[in-house]
Amino acid sequence: MxxxxxxxxxxxxxxxxxxxxxxxxxxxxxxxxxxRAGKWPHIWRIVGEYANISVFDVESNDELHALLSGLPLFPYMDIHVTPLATHPSDINA
Ligand SMILES: O=C(O)C[C@H]1C=CC(=O)O1
Structure with missing residues (x-):
């Protein structure tokens, strides 16, 4: 997921x-x-902000929550999660 x-x-x-x-x-x-474990395949800095856009590849909502809440910076971050589904026009799908 x-x-x-x-x-x-x-x-x-x-x-x-x-x-x-x-x-x-x-x-x-x-x-x-x-x-390295393949759970966090993309991380991008948002230009001009102390923020990032990332993509996580996990087995479940619970796994994602565990990984995010384990971040050392978790107490100092606002986190917004968007679940992704396959786009019907994606030629790679
Ligand atoms: O710098 C950040 O965007 C926050 C955080 C996410 C990964 C990391 O190494 O730091």
Whole structure:
């Protein structure tokens, strides 16, 4: 099952810089592990924003929720999920 996920990051301005660096480094490691596992096949920066558009490839809504809620930045993100279906005009479908 494919899902488009938009993540908007909003870190508190008074967050300790060391803590911020650690969370961002943990996030990168977590994200890259999921990419290597094939669960997170696309991630794109939205130009001019601390936000991304991603595509997740998972078995269920519950799996997606578990992966997203495990993001180290999860407490600092607004996340919007859009389920994707095959388009009838897709020549690759
Ligand atoms: O930078 C972001 O868009 C937030 C987050 C998502 C993956 C990652 O490494 O950081």
């Amino acid at each position: 494919l899902f488009q996920v938009r993540m908007d990051v909003c870190l508190p301005h008074d967050l300790d810089p060391k803590t911020r660096s650690e969370i961002v480094a943990e996030e990168k490691q977590y994200a890259q592990e999921l990419q």
